[in-house]
Amino acid sequence: MTIPTGAIGFGAMRLADADIWHGPADRPAAVKLLRRVAELGVPLIDTADVYALGDNEALIAEALHPYPDGLLIATKAGETRPSPGEWVPVGNPAYLKQQAELSLRRLRVDHIPLFYLHRIDPLVALEDQLGALVELREAGKIGTIGLSEVSVEQLDAALRITAIGAVQNAYNVGDRTHEAVLDRTTELGIAFVPFYPVAASNTVVKEVAGELGATPAQVSLAWLLRRAPNMLPIPGTTSEAHLAENLAAADLELGDERFDRLQAFAGG
Numbered sequence: 001m002t003i004p005t006g007a008i009g010f011g012a013m014r015l016a017d018a019d020i021w022h023g024p025a026d027r028p029a030a031v032k033l034l035r036r037v038a039e040l041g042v043p044l045i046d047t048a049d050v051y052a053l054g055d056n057e058a059l060i061a062e063a064l065h066p067y068p069d070g071l072l073i074a075t076k077a078g079e080t081r082p083s084p085g086e087w088v089p090v091g092n093p094a095y096l097k098q099q100a101e102l103s104l105r106r107l108r109v110d111h112i113p114l115f116y117l118h119r120i121d122p123l124v125a126l127e128d129q130l131g132a133l134v135e136l137r138e139a140g141k142i143g144t145i146g147l148s149e150v151s152v153e154q155l156d157a158a159l160r161i162t163a164i165g166a167v168q169n170a171y172n173v174g175d176r177t178h179e180a181v182l183d184r185t186t187e188l189g190i191a192f193v194p195f196y197p198v199a200a201s202n203t204v205v206k207e208v209a210g211e212l213g214a215t216p217a218q219v220s221l222a223w224l225l226r227r228a229p230n231m232l233p234i235p236g237t238t239s240e241a242h243l244a245e246n247l248a249a250a251d252l253e254l255g256d257e258r259f260d261r262l263q264a265f266a267g268g
Helices: 027-039 051-064 093-107 126-138 152-159 179-188 203-212 216-227 240-251 255-265
Strands: 044-046 072-077 112-117 142-148 166-168
Touching: 027 051, 027 240, 051 093, 072 093, 072 142, 093 112, 093 126, 112 126, 112 166, 126 142, 126 152, 142 152, 152 179, 203 216, 203 255, 216 240, 216 255
Parallel strands: 044 072, 072 112, 112 142, 142 166
Antiparallel strands: none
């Protein structure tokens, strides 16, 4: 499976409520939006087993199954939600395999092409956590294994255990905490999938947007796509207008001077 880097995907988490606890208040509108995502040729939809306690996956299947050719669905396991305000990593191998089975059921598939360890559980050996995913891959239930919110050291440790095809960390033009992780994935040819890819509004992004007749969100996404060839941002939205706006960023040319100005803004 080839992960479609250099493109803009869709993060489905926003289709849950504000606490990511319940499904959308307007389910027909969410179904309509997901169908528009597919119609516009978005190559990847990102979800997780804990978004709306699994309902996010079920919503995607309701809207799009059977999935069109060229659309990759990625999901995750390894994070739990004991309450709306808690996110707790659980890397017990039996739990991870159970959650993969539930994701398969909710997505109505027998194979998930990209499956992430949502968070590394510090209480469980990494070999055991990834070992569960390797077993799932060997059984044909998942394809590429991904990691989320990891350091360079954790990525390198994982690579000593098995192949890693994607890393999903928070990253945008205004928050480059994981710059070293991006550089390491670029060096290794691993897809980098930034969540929260749209920077908070700031002077430089606004200036560049005004010069180009674009929106700040478009400038943020265009900067990401130019920043590295292995980039696959996954902005989320509940609006068809914002969806079209985000996807149009793929055609926005920043030029060298504006790109450099954005780079310098956050010290990148």
